[in-house]
Amino acid sequence: MLTHALSSPVVDNKRPMTKAVFKWAAVGAVLLLALYLTVALYAQNQTAFALLFLVVIGSAAYIFSSPKAYAHRYIYPSIAGMVAFIIFPLLYTVGIGFTNYSASNLLSQERVLEQLLSQRFQTGEERYDFKLYPTDDKFVMRLESPAGESWASAPFSFSELQNNALAVAPAEQAAPDAQPLAIKDVIKLKEDLKSLSVNIEGGASLSLAGLRNFAPMQSLYGLRDDGSLVNQQTGVVYAPNQDIGFYEGPQGETLSPGWTVTIGWENYVQVVTDPSIRGPFIEIFVWTLAFATMTVLFTLAVGLVLANILQWDQLKGKGFYRMMLILPYAVPAFISILVFKGLFNQNFGEINLVLENLFGVRPDWFSDPALARTMILIVNTWLGYPYMMLLCMGLLQAIPRDLYEASAMDGATPLDNLFRITLPQIIKPLMPLLIASFAFNFNNFVLIALLTGGAPDIIGATTPAGTTDLLVSYTYRIAFQDSGQNFGLAAAIATVIFILVGSLSLINLKLSKIKV
Structure with a gap:
C-alpha cells in the first residue's frame, strides 16, 4: 500500500x-x-x-x-x-490601386530585363534547315544551306553539351538510315534547341530561328553599365524610367513589356480629372444608385402587395398561389435571366411579337439606353419580389389584428391601413434587409453580364463603358475586357465602390435609427 x-x-x-x-x-x-x-x-x-x-x-x-x-x-x-x-x-x-499594374506592366523589372535580353534578331539572310536523327539515347544534327552544302554533328545529348555549344563539320557521309524527328517531337525539344549554339567549322555561330532552321542570330538588346539597354540593330538607347515602369527611348518611345511601379494617386486622380473617364463614371454611378434604389422599391411594393393578398381570409387556395409566386425565387437566377434575354429579343422575342400584333410597335430593348434600363428593372423586379414577399408575409403575421378591426370601425380604406398600420409596423424590422438588398443590387454583376453585357456603349468613353453598366461590371470590363487590362485603374474604382456602398449603407442605418 x-x-x-x-x-x-x-x-x-x-x-x-x-x-x-x-x-x-x-x-x-x-x-x-x-x-x-x-x-x-x-x-x-x-x-x-x-x-x-x-x-x-x-x-x-x-x-x-x-x-x-x-x-x-x-x-x-x-x-x-x-x-x-x-x-x-x-x-x-x-x-x-496605387500602382500601374496592367497587362503591359505585369512583371517585375528583373523579369522584364530577362525577357528583353532574350530577344534576338537575324544578322544574315541565310537560313540553314536542320534535321535531328535519333541514335540510341543521343541525336545527330544535320544542317543544309540554301546552296545545298551539308554539315553534320557527332552524336550528342543536350545534357552533356558544354556551354550548350554544338560543333558541326562538313558532312562526309549520307544521312543516317533512321527517320528524322517529326515536327511534334522537335516541338518537345524546343527549349533545348533555343539554348543551343551551333558552330559551323570555320564559319558562323547559329541559333534557332524557327522550328525547322537555324540562322546567324544576335541579341537584340545589350545591357550597359548604367542599367540602360541599347538596341544593337539600330543603336537606340533605352533608359529605365521608374515613374512609368518602362525602358524609354530618347523620343519617348517605350519597350514592352513594362514592370509594375507605384504611381501614387494617379489612378484616383484620373477618375476625377480625365473627362473621357469622369463622364462615364458619373453616369454609371448615377444609374447604379438609381437601379439599386428602384429595385428595392419595386420589389418591396410587389412583394408587400402580394403578401397582403395572400393574407386575405376570403382567398381560396392560398397554398397553391403561395407556391406559384415563390417559384421565381426557386429557379436559378442565371436561367431566368437567359430566358428573359430570349423573351426581349428585338427580332424574335415573344414580347415584341405580342406588342407588334397589339400596338404595332417593336421596341429596341437592347440598343436604346432607356429601354435597356427599363428591361433590366423589369427582370430584376421579377427576380427579387419573392424574397420581399416572404419577408413581408412573416412580418404581417406579427401585426395585431385588433388594429385592423379598429380601423375598419373608423371607416378606414385599404390604403389607409397600408400607410398608417402596415408600413409603420414592418418598416423598422425590414430596414436592415432593405439595406442589404440595396447593397447586393448595387453590385449585381450577374444580371448585367448575362442580360446586356453593359450595352449599349457610351459614346466617347476611352474605357469600355456602357449605359447599362453598373460600377461593378464597369470595373470588370476595365480589368479584363479592355485591351490594356488596366488592373490598377480597376482597383481604384473598386475601392471607390467599397467606400460609396459602405457610406450609403451607414447613412441608411443612421437614418433608420438602427444601432451599429
Whole structure:
C-alpha cells in the first residue's frame, strides 16, 4: 500500500508531461511547415501572401497552444476567414490601386530585363534547315544551306553539351538510315534547341530561328553599365524610367513589356480629372444608385402587395398561389435571366411579337439606353419580389389584428391601413434587409453580364463603358475586357465602390435609427 501511495503521484505527473510534449511537438511541426511555405511564397516574390500566411498560422499556433488565449480558439476560425477572404483582398485591392499594374506592366523589372535580353534578331539572310536523327539515347544534327552544302554533328545529348555549344563539320557521309524527328517531337525539344549554339567549322555561330532552321542570330538588346539597354540593330538607347515602369527611348518611345511601379494617386486622380473617364463614371454611378434604389422599391411594393393578398381570409387556395409566386425565387437566377434575354429579343422575342400584333410597335430593348434600363428593372423586379414577399408575409403575421378591426370601425380604406398600420409596423424590422438588398443590387454583376453585357456603349468613353453598366461590371470590363487590362485603374474604382456602398449603407442605418 505504501509503495502504491508513493508511486501514484509520479504516474499522474507523467500524463500532463506527455500531453505537453505532444502539444508542443505538434505546434513546432506546424510552425516549421508554415515557415517553409512562407519562405517558398517569398521566394516567388509573393511577399504579401507570405506575410498573410505567416500571420494566420502564427496567430493560430499561439491561440491553440496558450492557456491565456483559450477562449479565443472558438472564434478564431471565423476571424481568420474574415482576415484571409475579406480584409486581405480589400487591402490588396487598395494597394493595386496605387500602382500601374496592367497587362503591359505585369512583371517585375528583373523579369522584364530577362525577357528583353532574350530577344534576338537575324544578322544574315541565310537560313540553314536542320534535321535531328535519333541514335540510341543521343541525336545527330544535320544542317543544309540554301546552296545545298551539308554539315553534320557527332552524336550528342543536350545534357552533356558544354556551354550548350554544338560543333558541326562538313558532312562526309549520307544521312543516317533512321527517320528524322517529326515536327511534334522537335516541338518537345524546343527549349533545348533555343539554348543551343551551333558552330559551323570555320564559319558562323547559329541559333534557332524557327522550328525547322537555324540562322546567324544576335541579341537584340545589350545591357550597359548604367542599367540602360541599347538596341544593337539600330543603336537606340533605352533608359529605365521608374515613374512609368518602362525602358524609354530618347523620343519617348517605350519597350514592352513594362514592370509594375507605384504611381501614387494617379489612378484616383484620373477618375476625377480625365473627362473621357469622369463622364462615364458619373453616369454609371448615377444609374447604379438609381437601379439599386428602384429595385428595392419595386420589389418591396410587389412583394408587400402580394403578401397582403395572400393574407386575405376570403382567398381560396392560398397554398397553391403561395407556391406559384415563390417559384421565381426557386429557379436559378442565371436561367431566368437567359430566358428573359430570349423573351426581349428585338427580332424574335415573344414580347415584341405580342406588342407588334397589339400596338404595332417593336421596341429596341437592347440598343436604346432607356429601354435597356427599363428591361433590366423589369427582370430584376421579377427576380427579387419573392424574397420581399416572404419577408413581408412573416412580418404581417406579427401585426395585431385588433388594429385592423379598429380601423375598419373608423371607416378606414385599404390604403389607409397600408400607410398608417402596415408600413409603420414592418418598416423598422425590414430596414436592415432593405439595406442589404440595396447593397447586393448595387453590385449585381450577374444580371448585367448575362442580360446586356453593359450595352449599349457610351459614346466617347476611352474605357469600355456602357449605359447599362453598373460600377461593378464597369470595373470588370476595365480589368479584363479592355485591351490594356488596366488592373490598377480597376482597383481604384473598386475601392471607390467599397467606400460609396459602405457610406450609403451607414447613412441608411443612421437614418433608420438602427444601432451599429
